[in-house]
Amino acid sequence: MTPDFIHPDLLPALPEMVMLAMACLVLVVDLFLPQEKRGFTLLLSVATLILAIAAVIAVTPTTSYVTFGGSFVLDQLAVVLKIAVCGIGILVFVYSRDYLIDHDIYRGEYYVLGLFATLGMMVMISAQSFLLVYLGLELLSLSLYAMVAFNRNSLIASESAMKYFVLGAMASGLLLYGISIFYGVTGTLDLNEVADSVALQLAQNPVALGFALTFIVVGLAFKLGAVPFHMWLPDIYQGAPTSVTLFIGTAPKIAGFAMAIRLLVDGLGDLQLDWSLMLTALAIASLAIGNVIAIAQTNFKRMLAYSTISHVGFILLGLLAGTPGGYAAAMFYTITYAITAAVAFGVLIMLNRKGFEAENIADLSGLNDSNPWYAALLALAMFSMAGAPPLVGFYAKLVVLQAVIRVDMIWLAIVAVLFSVIGLFYYLRIIKVMYFDPPAAEQQTTIKEALDVRVLLGANSLSLIALGMFPSTLMAYCVLAFS
Amino acid sequence: MLSFAIWTPIVGGILVLFSGDREPGGARKIALVFSLLTFLVTIPLYTQFDTDTHMMQFVERHSWVDVFDIEYYLGIDGISLPLILLTSFTTVIVVIAGWEIIQYRVSQYMAAFLIMEGFMIGTFSALDAILFYIFFEAMLIPMFLVIGIWGGANRIYATLKFFLYTFIGSVLMLVALIYMYTQAGSFAILDFHFLPLSLTEQVLIFLAFLVAFAVKVPMWPVHTWLPDAHVEAPTGGSVILAAIMLKIGGYGFLRFSLPITPAASAELDWLIITMSLVAVVYIGFVALVQRDMKKLIAYSSIAHMGFATLGFFVVFRIMNSGYGDSGAGLALEGGMVQMVSHGFISGALFLCVGVMYDRMHSREIADYGGVVNTMPVFAAFMVFFAMANAGLPGTSGFVGEFMVILASFKASFWIAFLAATTLVLGAAYTLWMIKRVVFGAVANDNVAALADVNKREFLFLAILAFAVLLLGLWPDPLVEVMHPTIDNLLDHIADPKL
Numbered sequence: 002m003t004p005d006f007i008h009p010d011l012l013p014a015l016p017e018m019v020m021l022a023m024a025c026l027v028l029v030v031d032l033f034l035p036q037e038k039r040g041f042t043l044l045l046s047v048a049t050l051i052l053a054i055a056a057v058i059a060v061t062p063t064t065s066y067v068t069f070g071g072s073f074v075l076d077q078l079a080v081v082l083k084i085a086v087c088g089i090g091i092l093v094f095v096y097s098r099d100y101l102i103d104h105d106i107y108r109g110e111y112y113v114l115g116l117f118a119t120l121g122m123m124v125m126i127s128a129q130s131f132l133l134v135y136l137g138l139e140l141l142s143l144s145l146y147a148m149v150a151f152n153r154n155s156l157i158a159s160e161s162a163m164k165y166f167v168l169g170a171m172a173s174g175l176l177l178y179g180i181s182i183f184y185g186v187t188g189t190l191d192l193n194e195v196a197d198s199v200a201l202q203l204a205q206n207p208v209a210l211g212f213a214l215t216f217i218v219v220g221l222a223f224k225l226g227a228v229p230f231h232m233w234l235p236d237i238y239q240g241a242p243t244s245v246t247l248f249i250g251t252a253p254k255i256a257g258f259a260m261a262i263r264l265l266v267d268g269l270g271d272l273q274l275d276w277s278l279m280l281t282a283l284a285i286a287s288l289a290i291g292n293v294i295a296i297a298q299t300n301f302k303r304m305l306a307y308s309t310i311s312h313v314g315f316i317l318l319g320l321l322a323g324t325p326g327g328y329a330a331a332m333f334y335t336i337t338y339a340i341t342a343a344v345a346f347g348v349l350i351m352l353n354r355k356g357f358e359a360e361n362i363a364d365l366s367g368l369n370d371s372n373p374w375y376a377a378l379l380a381l382a383m384f385s386m387a388g389a390p391p392l393v394g395f396y397a398k399l400v401v402l403q404a405v406i407r408v409d410m411i412w413l414a415i416v417a418v419l420f421s422v423i424g425l426f427y428y429l430r431i432i433k434v435m436y437f438d439p440p441a442a443e444q445q446t447t448i449k450e451a452l453d454v455r456v457l458l459g460a461n462s463l464s465l466i467a468l469g470m471f472p473s474t475l476m477a478y479c480v481l482a483f484s
Numbered sequence: 485m486l487s488f489a490i491w492t493p494i495v496g497g498i499l500v501l502f503s504g505d506r507e508p509g510g511a512r513k514i515a516l517v518f519s520l521l522t523f524l525v526t527i528p529l530y531t532q533f534d535t536d537t538h539m540m541q542f543v544e545r546h547s548w549v550d551v552f553d554i555e556y557y558l559g560i561d562g563i564s565l566p567l568i569l570l571t572s573f574t575t576v577i578v579v580i581a582g583w584e585i586i587q588y589r590v591s592q593y594m595a596a597f598l599i600m601e602g603f604m605i606g607t608f609s610a611l612d613a614i615l616f617y618i619f620f621e622a623m624l625i626p627m628f629l630v631i632g633i634w635g636g637a638n639r640i641y642a643t644l645k646f647f648l649y650t651f652i653g654s655v656l657m658l659v660a661l662i663y664m665y666t667q668a669g670s671f672a673i674l675d676f677h678f679l680p681l682s683l684t685e686q687v688l689i690f691l692a693f694l695v696a697f698a699v700k701v702p703m704w705p706v707h708t709w710l711p712d713a714h715v716e717a718p719t720g721g722s723v724i725l726a727a728i729m730l731k732i733g734g735y736g737f738l739r740f741s742l743p744i745t746p747a748a749s750a751e752l753d754w755l756i757i758t759m760s761l762v763a764v765v766y767i768g769f770v771a772l773v774q775r776d777m778k779k780l781i782a783y784s785s786i787a788h789m790g791f792a793t794l795g796f797f798v799v800f801r802i803m804n805s806g807y808g809d810s811g812a813g814l815a816l817e818g819g820m821v822q823m824v825s826h827g828f829i830s831g832a833l834f835l836c837v838g839v840m841y842d843r844m845h846s847r848e849i850a851d852y853g854g855v856v857n858t859m860p861v862f863a864a865f866m867v868f869f870a871m872a873n874a875g876l877p878g879t880s881g882f883v884g885e886f887m888v889i890l891a892s893f894k895a896s897f898w899i900a901f902l903a904a905t906t907l908v909l910g911a912a913y914t915l916w917m918i919k920r921v922v923f924g925a926v927a928n929d930n931v932a933a934l935a936d937v938n939k940r941e942f943l944f945l946a947i948l949a950f951a952v953l954l955l956g957l958w959p960d961p962l963v964e965v966m967h968p969t970i971d972n973l974l975d976h977i978a979d980p981k982l
Contacts, residue, residue: 230730250750389625390618399614400552403662411663425651429628429644437632437640476551 010068013075016056016083017123023049024116031109039107046094046112046316050087050119050173057083071191072130078332078482081185082126082259085336089252089343090119095457096347097244103354104242106152114151118144122256128263131190138176138224141212141256142169145249149241168223168233176220182213192268200271214272215427217264218279223258227285227317230308235298238306241280241361243353246302247346250309251339258335261320262328273323280321281413287314288417292424301362304427308386311424312338318417319401325483327404332479334397337468341394344382344462348375351448351458365431367440376435378462385465387428388421393468400476413464485529485542486558489568490606493522493575497598500591508590512583513595519576520600526572533565535964538972540611540674548615554671557612562969563738563820564608566962569733570827571608573951574727575601577944578720581835584940585719585842586634591683593634596626597720604728608735613661613671617654620732624650627721627729634718642709642716649709653699657740660692664744677743680981686748693741694756700733703756703793704763707786714782719838722778724789726785727831731823734792738816742796743973747980749797756797761902763790768909772916773907777837777847780917781830784873785908788826788881794903795819795888801895804980811894816970817963818887824962825872825880825955832869832948836862837943843934850919858934863922865937867947870918872952874911880955 005019011018027049031042057080065076094112101107121140128134146169151161184190186209187198201212223230240244263275291311298304312334319331352368352375359365369376385394398421405414450458468475496518503511525960534541540559548556560568578597586593603626606619624647631643665671668679681689699706710730714722742749749756764787771783796819799812840855841847856863872879873888885906892900926932937945955962 137917153857350856384625390621395618395621399658399662402659403552403665406659406662407666411659414659414662415656418659422648422652422655426644426648429647433632433640433644436629437643472547473549473551476549480551 012060013062013066013068014073015060016053017120017127018047018359019056020053020116020120020123023052024113024120027109027116028113028201029446031113032054035107036107039109042109042112043094043098046116047091047161049116050094051088053119053123054084054087057087060236067129071193072133072431073127075127075479076482077299078259078262079127081332081336081478081482083123085339086122086126086252086255087118089255089339090115092343092347092457092461093244093251093298095454096247096343096350099454100242100244100350100353104152106242108151111148111151111244114144114148116463118148118248119252119399122252124351125256125263126259128260129192129267131183131192131195131268134260134263135177135180137171137256138260139173142173145245145253146168148245148248149237151245152242155240155242157208157240158242161237164240165233165237172220172223172230175216175223178220179213179216179220182209183214184371186210186213190444192263195268196270199269203271210244210272211275214269214275215279216275217269218283221257221261221264222283225254225259225313225316226310227283227313228310231287231290234310235303235306238302238309239300239360243302243350243358247343247350250305250342250346254309254313254339254342255335258316258331262332265320266328277321277323280317284314284317284321285413285416287311287317288420292420292427295424295427299362299425300360301349301365301431302360304431305342308424308427311420312386313402314420315398315417318405318413322408324404324408326407326480327401328483329476329479330397330400330404332482333472333476334401336479337393337397337477338386340461340468341382341385341465344378344458344465345386347380347458347461348382351375351450351454362431362434363441366434366438368435370440374459378458380432381462381465383428383431387425389425391466391469393465393472396469396472396476474482485525486544486560486605486609488525489522489529489572489607490602491556492525493501493598493605494602495517496521497595500598502594503591505589505591508587511591511594512579515579515598516576518598519572519579519601522605523572526569526605529560529565530965532567533560533965535562536968537678538562538968540847542875543611548612552671553665553669554614555612557615557672558606558609559611560609562966563735563973565965566820566824567608567728567735568605569603570731570824571601571728574723574790574827574831577831577835577948578723580940580944581723581838582718582720585838589633593630596630596723600626600630600724607732608947611673613665613673613676615671616673617658621651621654623729627725630721631713631717634721635716637716638712639716642712645709648712649699649706653696653706656692657696658691664689673739676740677976678981679744681745683747683751684726686745686982687751690741690745690748690752693736693745697733697736697741698759700736701730701734701789701793702786703759703790704767704786705759707763710786711779711782712787714834715776715778719834719841722834722838723831726781726834727827728766730785730789731827734789734796734819734823736893737793737796738820738973743976746977747982749977750800750980753797753800756793757801757899760790760794760797761899763787764794764885764906765902765909766805768906768913771913772909774913776836777840777849777917777921779847780849780913781833781837782912784833784910785826785830787910788830788873791823791888791903791906792819792826793883794899795822795884795891798888798895798899799974800841800894801899802891803974805894811891812974813967813970814887815891815895815898816973817966818884818891820966820970821880821887821955821959821962822884825884825952828948828951828955829869829872829879829881832865832945832952833873833947835944836866838871838943839937840934844930849917851928852921852931853924854931855922855934857926858931859936861942862937865949867918867924868949869952870914872956874914875907878953878956880959882951882956883959
């Protein structure tokens with residue numbers, strides 16, 4: 002008797018396989034490169050990401066396509082999010098080059114770890130079973146822990162990495178605990194089967210399901226950085242090298258969103274009433290704490306960390322609406338937020354020079370005098386984050402609010418807009434520092450960046466206007482992903 | 485057509501921005517060309533305007549964000565046309581007024597005003613609620629920068645206050661707009677006009693609009709940002725603020741509050757009438773004691789805009805009093821005329837203060853005295869504009885106030901009585917300032933050394949004086965344009981659409 006072995010269809014996982022193979026290749030090639038040829042590693046890494054994007058586009062299915070025994074799915078959602086993750090990865094790699102050179106940490110491992118983290122995110126995005134979600138998450142997290150500690154001579158970075166590792170491991174443990182209870186109740190790890198089983202078990206086992214759900218939501222909230230599980234975020238943002246903060250602050254948000262969709266919507270959709278309530282509490286707390294505490298920050302990276310927390314609140318608002326429109330809104334919000342954050346950190350990273358770490362808000366003073374172009378780009382990012390039209394941030398807020406109002410939670414929409422007015426203050430303060438304050442002594446030099454960085458950062462920023470003027474296309478993709 | 489009016493200045497602004505500061509003269513010239521071009525583009529809007537219909541004209545309607553039914557939907561009627569002309573006219577004046585005065589970052593200054601002009605024209609012509617909101621908010625950004633970069637000593641406080649105040653008002657409006665979208669299935673403002681809403685819904689939506697527009701007008705008690713913003717803003721910023729931005733609040737009442745929530749407006753008209761009368765009387769007294777000329781004019785603006793809002797919301801009482809639509813139409817038209825006229829007069833007064841400030845670097849009334857001896861031509865202009873501000877017959881200031889007071893009599897004697905106190909108060913604070921600043925003996929050496937207006941200053945003051953006089957003696961062209969629209973609006977609000 003021969004064992005039944007069904008050969009899985011590997012094609013949908015082509016992008017991941019490309020990533021994995023190329024990441025290993027980069028790792029090996031980098032070993033043989035002298036320091037002055039390090040640029041080749043960067044080139045190869047960017048090529049990997051471009052290849053991955055091409056592979057995603059090549060295998061784009063017309064309907065959702067499941068393989069590996071139901072644990073891996075390639076659908077419209079996965080396609081859009083993977084392209085976004087890889088695209089942002091390219092921005093991150095290019096922006097961080099000069100920073101890494103200036104801080105003597107221009108090593109191939111940065112790119113290899115980044116590629117593995119991206120691979121982890123892609124796995125998360127396509128995961129259709131608890132196991133694969135966890136696998137992707139851990140691949141991402143372990144790469145990030147190492148990246149935070151990348152500058153080994155920096156005390157504060159090591160401290161951050163330690164903190165991140167301990168807290169992250171705990172959160173993973175909580176998530177795993179929730180998964181194990183679900184496995185106990187439903188007897189399966191496949192999210193589709195979990196969904197079917199939960200529908201049946203809902204009446205018999207409400208306590209166990211609610212208990213397990215709580216752990217899943219806590220784990221998710223930690224990874225997304227929602228209040229009250231946000232404590233790691235400001236410390237990590239501040240302590241990590243800015244190039245790593247740039248990475249942590251952008252792409253993983255998209256992966257976190259994917260994880261929330263896969264777990265809560267695909268797997269536990271029948272518990273929507275329960276998790277909506279939990280997410281409501283998390284969202285309000287995140288909006289409140291994020292926006293209010295950001296006002297008190299003097300460190301730009303910390304301020305952006307709290308700003309991230311408040312934006313996570315908005316993403317949760319879209320999710321908790323529990324409608325396809327709400328998920329699409331949250332997706333739009335997440336992607337555009339990642340693009341906007343890339344601009345903000347991108348400009349900050351440009352300000353760094355050898356021996357000078359720009360991270361305080363005061364370091365930005367008078368930027369309009371020394372570098373009007375970069376000041377304008379950062380101003381765009383700030384206004385977009387504040388939700389001022391015609392930038393894309395306004396649109397993101399609009400669609401989320403609309404989803405919330407559609408399910409008759411007008412009070413929640415009012416809470417959200419009032420907190421975003423509070424948030425407006427600290428974004429305006431950045432503008433004020435750049436445009437109205439006299440220049441700081443260190444800030445007198447003009448930034449001279451390589452052409453590729455300038456072009457990419459400019460295009461990145463102008464996309465905030467372009468997406469704000471013509472949000473239809475991206476929005477249509479988001480809507481399509483949930484129809 | 486309307487798109488040209490919106491995008492010409494914005495494109496011009498971007499060009500000016502990229503022309504850089506190395507050649508400030510070039511930036512000025514490009515800015516002037518584009519502002520004149522925009523003014524020329526808006527003139528056909530008036531000449532080809534059909535005064536026999538209340539329908540939207542020059543309509544442009546394209547699908548924009550089709551996923552959410554947001555359209556690029558433009559059109560104007562008799563309410564928006566005068567305000568668009570006022571905008572394009574004032575921007576030309578502002579560009580000329582900032583010609584030599586602004587030496588710091590000229591291109592950014594000129595670009596800010598041109599881009600702002602595009603956004604303001606957009607606000608007045610948008611017929612899609614989200615498009616309106618986008619323009620409404622977007623214009624704050626250049627104004628924020630104008631006050632913050634070229635403003636006075638306390639500019640940062642003032643500009644943050646300005647931005648936060650207006651933003652907090654408008655976010656509630658955004659929630660109301662989205663709510664109506666979920667009910668109506670479209671963001672078109674004209675669809676909202678015919679959307680049936682229960683009284684509770686209407687009241688809540690009305691209050692959301694009230695916060696947004698009352699801050700913008702500004703009405704007492706949310707007016708406190710205005711004196712700060714006006715005092716700290718550069719002259720051009722003050723002119724645009726007073727002449728156009730405040731009008732957007734009044735325009736919002738006419739375009740949104742009255743037609744969308746007529747039942748709530750009728751129910752809560754006492755609130756607006758009270759707020760307007762407090763603005764007229766109390767703020768009038770506050771203006772009387774100001775020592776800073778710009779602050780005085782700012783408070784006078786609040787009082788005069790109180791007239792406009794009074795005219796808009798007194799209509800329900802007039803209609804119920806049995807005088808019928810003619811009195812109500814008078815009130816609405818009076819409010820509109822008052823807004824346009826205030827645009828000219830307050831703009832002119834801020835320019836006058838600017839002319840003196842450029843020479844003396846002081847806005848304190850006490851630092852002046854006897855200016856007429858050294859600047860006779862200028863003094864003539866300033867006295868003329870002050871008279872117009874006080875409502876002298878023959879100037880545009882008289883027409884609007886007179887219409888509103890006349891209409892108010894049909895509603896209630898006391899409303900009219902309190903409104904009419906402005907004729908005394910307005911005269912008192914304006915003329916007292918004139919007496920202290922312009923007349924009397926030469927106060928000090930600085931005043932003695934003053935030089936009279938140059939050609940550039942003479943030019944813009946003369947143009948404004950002509951406009952004020954024209955509108956005062958012959959307001960018909962303005963009133964005719966808005967007549968069918970106002971009549972239609974009155975018919976519309978008579979139906980509470982519950």
